[in-house]
Amino acid sequence: VQDFTSRVQAIRWQNDRLLLLDQRLLPAEERYLELSTAPEVAEAIHNMTVRGAPAIGIAAAYAVVLSAAQHLANGKQGQAALQRDIEVLRASRPTAINLHWALARMLQVLAAGPADLVAALQAEAVRIHREDREANYRMAELGAALLPQDAVVLTHCNTGALATGGYGTALGVIRKAHADKKLKQVYATETRPWLQGARLTAWELEQDRIPVSLLVEGAAASLMQTLKVDWVIVGADRIAANGDVANKIGTYALAVAAKYHGVKVMVVAPSSTFDLQTASAAGIPIEHRAVEEITRIISPAQGYKNVGGWNPVFDVTPAGLIDAIVSERGIVHAPLAGRLAAIAG
């Protein structure tokens, strides 16, 4: 497919090593880190070298390959080391469910016990990676079809090639709509505190020559008030059985503002993001990160002594504020309740 590409490929498997584009350095510097052990990958997930729910899952799958190659020749001790690595990976970030999903797929291969286990695990990781890209593109087609001609859309955080196997979820829909000449304007929130919108989405879209306008999160409601916005399009880190969506902090505020202004809300996420074991948002663990991500305006030595912070990384958008969830298996339209299981497979 002609437009099934982005110049940006943040995860590469090369010569039995995992290469990760260090997303903490973008857009100032484009540097790949070469990782050769699972704990290194877990740390890269934890410290946001790689981020985005699907990308985390893919990186974790490759990490299992690294661990198996390192340890499995080592008998029972090696088996135990591999299990420990998998637990370290599982704990690297709590909210995105794709991590658990990818590890479960790798564990199935392990359990099947094929002759060349490392080769089989590598094949499975490559398959997870490729299937994610394919799912991205299918979602992009489905989501773009929901947009009107000359659509004005608002997106949040980074859900593009950097956050996935290489095309994007919400940003994949935007990429496809741009290729189909259906887009009038893309607005992207800068997405504090890590600035994934300003640092990553803007960089990625500039790489692929897709125009974008940045705004601060505080301006999003005002944008809806003063200009016509057709859709808010976001990704997801975990979707509960009832359709509640955990996603980057700020998503809920956009959904509330969208509801107030009659703007539609589309969540784009592969079925690996669905967590049907969890009934509603109440069961989703929300990661909080260090308050210094917000309070460290100056050097630590000079910094505030008595200023606190509230720094959840994700929030929960109740199903009732969402108009459509787009997955590679189809679209679930509102009301979402009871309709997710049918396409979760």
Next chain:
Amino acid sequence: VQDFTSRVQAIRWQNDRLLLLDQRLLPAEERYLELSTAPEVAEAIHNMTVRGAPAIGIAAAYAVVLSAAQHLANGKQGQAALQRDIEVLRASRPTAINLHWALARMLQVLAAGPADLVAALQAEAVRIHREDREANYRMAELGAALLPQDAVVLTHCNTGALATGGYGTALGVIRKAHADKKLKQVYATETRPWLQGARLTAWELEQDRIPVSLLVEGAAASLMQTLKVDWVIVGADRIAANGDVANKIGTYALAVAAKYHGVKVMVVAPSSTFDLQTASAAGIPIEHRAVEEITRIISPAQGYKNVGGWNPVFDVTPAGLIDAIVSERGIVHAPLAGRLAAIAG
């Protein structure tokens, strides 16, 4: 009054010079700029050395004193120079009305033509400054009385001693409630793109030993969803006759989220902020600043070539989303329509 003080005094008139705390450098550095001409003050207003609607008005009043002292000995030419300075001051920032109000007061003194004009202008500027502090304190008493015991409040931008004659509007209410031991918790948005919350409000409250927790704007709706928030308390840059409020970008988003969660919204602003000549928000000019305030993530030389931005500095909160406007002349409760004129004087 015991607690009618802040350690922070951003505007000082000393030896016929205007000293302004350079708010662009806070919290890293506490440096006062000494200004001796009106165009210097206009530039300081424009480049945000001094900001906050009441503080801008006070600085402009002192600037007229500087201009009169410089030019008025110079006959007709001097008169013209003074008029030019006043126009430059008037154009320094478009949204806050206090600037126009303060200049109008200075022009009245000029028109009255007292014997020692410079002395009379200086007396008027000092009066404007002092009256603003007094109005702050009166508003603080009125606003704090609206809060429940153990109040949890959320504020935006900086509306404290730095933004006013020396106590604060919204932050004055919070200061007073803290002194009265009515506050359980203060949350402050970091306020992108200039980070007035993280740089100024946090700094100012730390100076005065008032505890505060910072959050990103994107987290404010989530805060209301997950914790009990009693009041959103904000200032204003201009209030139209119908009660529509122009204030720092992000205020409207907070008000929409507050409405959705049943959280009350208090606007605290001196009567100098009222613009009864302007019927509604539609008549309020909204300043947009350079998009580089958002897009310049890296050095200009390396920066984005094709990334745009949408960077309004203010937004408009319709009267219908506001529960109370607190001025030094009293409180106007919702519904605001038709009730503002009675206290505007």
